[in-house]
Structures are given as C-alpha cells and as structure tokens.
Amino acid sequence: MNQFVYLNGQITPSHEAKISIFDRGFLFADSVYEVIPVYDGRPFFVEKHLRRLQSSLDKSRFPDPQIDWLPVLDELIRLNGNGDMQLYIQITRGNQGVRKHDIPDKLEPTVVAFTVHSSFPTSAAAEGLHAIILEDYRWERCDIKSTALLANVLLNDEAIRQGANTTILTRKGFVTEGSVSNIFLVDKNNIIRTPPLNHYCLPGITREIALDLIKELNWKFIEEPIPVQDIFTASELWITSTTKEIYPVTQVNNLPIGDGQAGIYWQKINIRYKELVRKL
Numbered sequence: 001m002n003q004f005v006y007l008n009g010q011i012t013p014s015h016e017a018k019i020s021i022f023d024r025g026f027l028f029a030d031s032v033y034e035v036i037p038v039y040d041g042r043p044f045f046v047e048k049h050l051r052r053l054q055s056s057l058d059k060s061r062f063p064d065p066q067i068d069w070l071p072v073l074d075e076l077i078r079l080n081g082n083g084d085m086q087l088y089i090q091i092t093r094g095n096q097g098v099r100k101h102d103i104p105d106k107l108e109p110t111v112v113a114f115t116v117h118s119s120f121p122t123s124a125a126a127e128g129l130h131a132i133i134l135e136d137y138r139w140e141r142c143d144i145k146s147t148a149l150l151a152n153v154l155l156n157d158e159a160i161r162q163g164a165n166t167t168i169l170t171r172k173g174f175v176t177e178g179s180v181s182n183i184f185l186v187d188k189n190n191i192i193r194t195p196p197l198n199h200y201c202l203p204g205i206t207r208e209i210a211l212d213l214i215k216e217l218n219w220k221f222i223e224e225p226i227p228v229q230d231i232f233t234a235s236e237l238w239i240t241s242t243t244k245e246i247y248p249v250t251q252v253n254n255l256p257i258g259d260g261q262a263g264i265y266w267q268k269i270n271i272r273y274k275e276l277v278r279k280l
Contacts, residue, residue, distance in 0.1 A: 004079040006072055006113035011079065014114065023110055025092025027099050029148035031110075032056035033090040035242045036073070037120065041082030042280040043073060048205045053089060055203075056145045062093060065109050072113065080115045086243065089113045090147060121245050125270070126262040128250025129165040129239070133228060134158060136169035136176045142200050155179040166239060168231065168252060175226040176200040181239035181247075182207040185226065186265050188233055192221040206240040213272045219265070236263035246273050 003014040025031035034053040037044045050069055057064060073087055094107040138151040156179045159167045167179040175195055177183055182204040184194045192214055197203050214221045231237065235258040237249040246269055248262035 003114065004076060006076055006111070008111055011072070011075060017112075019110060019112070020095040020097075022097050022099065023092055023095045024107075025090065025110060025147065028101070029146065029150075031090055031092035031147045032060055032062065032145055033088065033147050034145060036087040036089070037118075037242050038077055038083075038085045038087055038115070039120070039277050039280055040084065041077055043077070043087060044277065044280060045205060045209065046070070046073065048208065052145065052203060052205060053091075057091065059141070059144045060093075060146070061103075062091065063107070063109055065091060065111050067111060076113060076115055081117075084118055084120060085115045086118045087113065087115055118243065120243070121247060125245075125247050126267075128248040128257075128260075128262050130163070130251040130254075131166045131168050131178070131237075131239075131249045132159050132162050132164040132253055133168045133170060133231070134179075136171045136200065138169075140199055142176070142202055143197070145202060152179045166249065168228075168249075170228045171200060173228055175228055175231065177202065177204075178239050178241075181241040181244060183226070184210065184238040184240065184246075185231065185234040186236035186263065187230065188235060190220065190235075190265075192219055192265065193226055193230075194221070194223055195226055196223040204240055204242075206242055206245060209273070209276070210238075210240050210246055210269065213269050213276075217268065217272070231257075234258065236265050238266055238269075246270055 004011055005014045005017050007017045034049050036046055036049045090112045092110040094109045096104060134155055155167050169176045175183055184192060186192050195201055231252055237257045238246055239249060240246050248266045250257055250260050
C-alpha cells in the first residue's frame with residue numbers, strides 16, 4: 001500500500017510528492033515541526049500539539065499557513081491504515097528560488113505532513129533506560145521545535161556509541177533536558193522536580209500531561225533548576241516525550257538510580273497515562 005502524504009494543500013502518494021532543492025527548509029533548516037502520537041487511529045491531545053506548532057511558527061516569524069488541520073490529519077490516518085502511529089508535520093519558510101540568507105517579504109510556506117507506524121512503550125519499559133550526561137551544546141532557542149537538529153543527532157549518537165539509550169544534557173552544571181526528551185526526578189524527600197521552561201528547554205506536551213497527572217495524584221512537585229549532582233541522589237528518574245511517553249531511567253553514567261529499578265512513582269503515573277490513552 002502506498003504511503004500517503006500531505007503537501008501544500010494536497011494529499012498524494014509519497015512517491016509523487018516533490019519539494020524544490022531551493023526550499024529554505026532544505027538549505028538552512030529554516031523550518032519547524034511537530035510530532036503527534038496516534039493510538040489505534042486516534043490522535044492524542046492533538047490540540048495541544050497544534051498550539052505548540054503555532055507557537056514555533058510565531059517565535060520563528062513564519063507566516064501562518066492557516067490550515068484546518070483536524071480533517072487533514074484524520075484523512076491521512078485513514079488513508080495510511082489507522083493503528084498506532086506518529087503524525088509528523090513540518091512547515092518551512094518556503095522556496096526562495098535561490099540560496100540566500102535574507103528572508104524575503106513574501107514567501108509561501110511549504111507544508112508537509114505524513115504518518116509513521118510506531119510501537120509505543122509496553123510493560124518492557126519497566127526495565128528502564130541507561131543514560132549518559134553530556135554538555136548541552138545546542139543553540140539557545142530550544143523552546144522552538146526547529147528541524148535544525150544536528151546537535152541533537154550528534155548527542156544522541158554519542159549516547160549510543162557509549163552503550164547508553166538516551167542523554168541528560170547540562171549547561172553550567174544544571175540539567176536542561178534530554179536530546180529528545182524532558183527530564184523529571186524524584187528526590188530523597190519524595191518531591192518530584194523538573195527543570196523550568198526557558199529557552200534551553202522544549203515545552204514538551206508529555207511533560208505538560210505528566211505535570212497534570214502529578215497534580216491529580218496530589219504529589220509534591222516543583223519546577224526549578226536541577227544541579228547535575230542531584231541526578232545521582234534521586235530515587236527515581238524519568239524522561240518524557242511523545243514517542244517514549246513517561247519512561248524510567250534506571251542507570252546514569254553506569255551508576256544505578258535509586259535501587260536500579262523503575263520506582264513506585266513511575267509505576268503509578270504510568271498507569272494514569274495509559275488510562276488517558278484508553279479513554280481516547
């Protein structure tokens with residue numbers, strides 16, 4: 001079965017979709033994107049993701065393509081067979097017809113969307129991930145979901161080369177986020193902590209959902225800068241992302257977090273998250 005994609009107002013087989021080599025998204029990574037999880041053909045918190053996409057457009061001074069996304073996404077999901085998948089949306093500043101840094105006054109954005117069939121975390125997540133701590137050398141507008149991801153790719157690759165699954169990034173001795181995720185920890189006083197939102201941290205949708213669940217569970221939590229050394233005294237550590245949901249990290253730099261197993265706080269919040277998925 002052909003993969004169907006959306007390109008500039010049309011849904012078409014993927015092999016027929018064409019984008020100019022002079023598109024600014026290709027030449028400069030002058031584009032933003034969004035990833036939306038889909039469970040059994042149903043998008044999860046799609047409105048939150050679309051609001052974040054709009055925020056990235058606004059911060060990047062992109063023109064608003066003014067697309068009614070919901071029917072477009074529903075049709076893409078249907079044509080591509082429903083099931084569990086990720087919806088990917090990318091909007092570039094457009095095809096300038098020449099390689100030039102200056103942003104023209106009027107340019108029609110290039111708009112792309114497609115699906116990728118995906119498996120989301122199962123009970124095997126309880127085994128946890130192994131992370132390494134790396135210096136965060138990405139740019140200083142990580143609050144924009146930009147496709148300029150070379151640093152993220154290199155950081156993630158470094159983790160894999162060192163036998164880990166994921167990264168914990170730091171700037172000036174404080175945790176920012178992961179290369180593809182936000183970070184939570186449970187400290188020795190059973191307080192859940194996560195770095196505050198700023199230019200070094202993506203406003204993660206799963207992070208937002210996790211905070212809502214923490215409030216519902218009446219757990220103590222605080223959004224504050226986290227010194228990197230606090231990672232090693234935490235009883236639990238989690239990452240949150242669209243594709244990983246809420247996932248435990250059981251080892252950092254080859255040292256166990258807590259007792260080296262997924263903790264009780266993660267087990268409870270993971271159950272609540274899965275309940276939200278089932279309610280779709």
